[in-house]
Amino acid sequence: MNIKLCCLLLIGLFFISFLNAITEVVADVPDLNIFQEDFDYFQKTLRESHPDIYTNLPEPAFNHQVNLILKELATETDTLHFLAKLKQFSHLLGDGHTGPFYYKEETLFYPxxxxxxxxxxxxxxxxxxxxxxxxxxxxxxxxxxxxxxxxxxxxxxxxxxxxxxxxxxxxxxxxxxxxxxxxxxxxxxxxxxxxxxxxxxxxxxxxxxxxxxxxNVPFKGITQYQNVPYWGKALPSDDIYYLQFNKFRDTTSDNPEEEFYNWKSFLIQSFNCIDSLKINNLVIDLRNNSGGNSKMGDILLSFCKLPDSLATFTCDVCISELMLKNYNKELEEVKKMLEEDLNREIEDFTMPYVIKQVDEGIRWITTEGYINQQIGTLGQNLIMPPLFEGRIILLTGYGTFSSAVMFATICQDNGLATLYGTPTGGKPSCYGDILSLALPNTGILCGVSYKYFRRPDYTRDPSDSLYPDVWIKINPEDYFSGKDTVWGKVREDIQNKAVPEPREL
Missing domain, CATH: 2.30.42.10 (PDZ domain)
Known part of the structure; x- marks a missing residue:
């Protein structure tokens, strides 16, 4: 009898502990110090401004971490230690765009x-x-x-x-x-x-x-990294035009009235060169591209022969006070813009509010007029090249992130390109578009994603990375001898006519 009673008591205690764990709420801490105040402001802002902050860290676990950190910060006196705590917390969220920005206070570093x-x-x-x-x-x-x-x-x-x-x-x-x-x-x-x-x-x-x-030991030859947003070179003997695309950011514009003027001018020159030399393979190197403005990828694709329609990203958007503040917009303005973009009426709501763009199936857009929309007025002043109808090959790596992953994803999901290299540092479906905030006491700048981008072919989710069609192992002996194994494989496959066809949607 005593044994049964003990067992029942243990089960009861376990159940109570389990219930407490899954229902933990953030404790009310009186008299917060400056670091506790800043962290509390940070975690509350994430809840209000992120489309789904609990995806990687469910709410009970989120609350548990908040309580732990608030307790640890009770005796904290060092700003850099506090910053590290912010980073540890952000690590758990699984969102590469949410967390503290670079904070330059340390002047010493290990070389x-x-x-x-x-x-x-x-x-x-x-x-x-x-x-x-x-x-x-x-x-x-x-x-x-x-x-x-x-x-x-x-x-x-x-x-x-x-x-x-x-x-x-x-x-x-x-x-x-x-x-x-x-x-x-x-x-x-x-x-x-x-x-x-x-x-x-x-x-x-x-x-x-x-x-x-x-x-260090850089790659030898054409693929050696250059610290510029983009550059390219024709390699007629290999039937390749090599484009090293390092940032989704344009150079300082020669024409401020035309957005992305230099990028468009560069692409017109590049594709005219491709056409004049009858080059059939465009190799775009994204291995060192950590993202930027995704419009640059749209502009690049507009120089290529596309199918009549493309599967595109869908997007969930969180409307919050921080979002309105960052964009200096009134709620009605934002609501009207979203109604035009989504082509549907949005009912009145209170903030924070997440607008989900979920269709019954894959979202398709027609490409008619797409090219002229991306090129803008530039085509009226320069000789436009014919649309490129050859093969597109993308090189990806661990350093491929954010908008660069989105560009590679839309190419892979639509069968526009074959991917070589290693997995990307970002997910094909991801959070992004950053709202900025400064913590009230320390002034540390942080960011929070307010959008969730769902890949065109969402049937391939969940996926922790965009995986290449040709996954190439890189060994240290090749790397430190300056040999670019991925580039070597691409050249070999082109020469032997062994490049795999892009995946079909």
Whole structure:
């Protein structure tokens, strides 16, 4: 009898604990300090301005994290530590556009950049005095196995998948305040690395610096990265026009009255060159493109022969006070704009309010008039090239993010292009379009997504990344010898007429 009673009591206690866990609410904390006030403002703004802040972190878990952080901040006195707490919280949200922006207060940093391969973590850039160790595998950092150390650091990265965390965690490694918060810092504040070079191991001790000259091994040949938004070159002997598209941002306009004037002028010259040389393969390199204004992708596609209709993104929009403030609009103005865009009447609502754009099936748009709409008046002043009817190949990588992923997604979902490379750092369906806010006490600038973009072929969701049609493993030996494995495979497949046909919708 006693045993049965004990069992019943245990079950009852477990049920009560479970019920408390799934119904936890944010505790009312009196007399908040400045960091608690800022965090409370931040989390409340996310709830009011994001289309679905609980997607990756359900509301009970969200509330639990808020309570934990408010409690931890009760004794906080350091702004950089507070910033790291914001980053940890944002990491859990699974949205690469929501969280604190870059905050420049630290003037000292460790002179190193690392990168990930399946074989482990390697030194990609390092200060000149350690130049011989570029390409060395990292065995341990501050006494911890390298993969374990970097995995802990990733908790300070906001993003949508493991590929983006691996791509961006190197910047977290460079600042000692991040290591200190996570109990990863060495007592002498230096960064202690054990690396493998050949068959021997060596300890490197990196101290913080104010500036440094980095040493790295760039790709050899045409695909070497250039720090400009875009550039291109014809390679007639390979039947390729190579376009390195690094940012969805135009250069300073030569004609302020025409939006994206330089980009359109560049594309007219490029496609005229393609036509004159009868080039059949357009290779667009998006591997270092972290996004920007998605209209630039629309403009690029308008130079290509498109099907009569395209499947396009649908979008959910959160209307909030912050959204109106960011755009300096009245509610009625926004409502009217959305009614015109969605082609339907929107009933009166109170904010915050999420307008969902969900059709019964895939949303199609006609491409008639699409080209002229994107080119604008530029076509009246310059000789427009014929529409490109050849093959489009996109190169993607872990650094492909935001608008660059959206561009690649619309190409893959509509069968417009074949993708080569590695998975993207962003999801094909994602949150985006950022509203900015400044925290009232610390002034730290943060962003919050107010839209959810649903990929054209939503039947392929859920997907943590846009995966290439030809997934190419990159090994450190090739990379650090300056060999571009992805580019080599593309050239080989074009030469052998072995490029896979794009996927069909």
């Amino acid at each position: 190193i950049i690392v990168c990930w391969f399946e074989e482990g973590w390697y030194i990609s850039y390092i200060s000149k005095e350690f130049a011989e160790y570029v390409g060395s595998k990292i065995v341990s950092i501050n006494g911890k196995e390298a993969d374990e150390f970097m995995s802990i650091l990733m908790t300070l990265c906001k993003g949508e998948n493991i590929y983006w965390f691996r791509e961006t965690v190197s910047d977290v490694l460079r600042y000692s305040s991040n290591l200190k918060l996570l109990d990863l810092a060495a007592e002498d504040k230096a960064l202690h690395l054990v690396v493998e070079k050949g068959e021997e191991k060596k300890e490197l001790i990196l101290k913080e610096v104010e500036r440094c000259n980095y040493i």
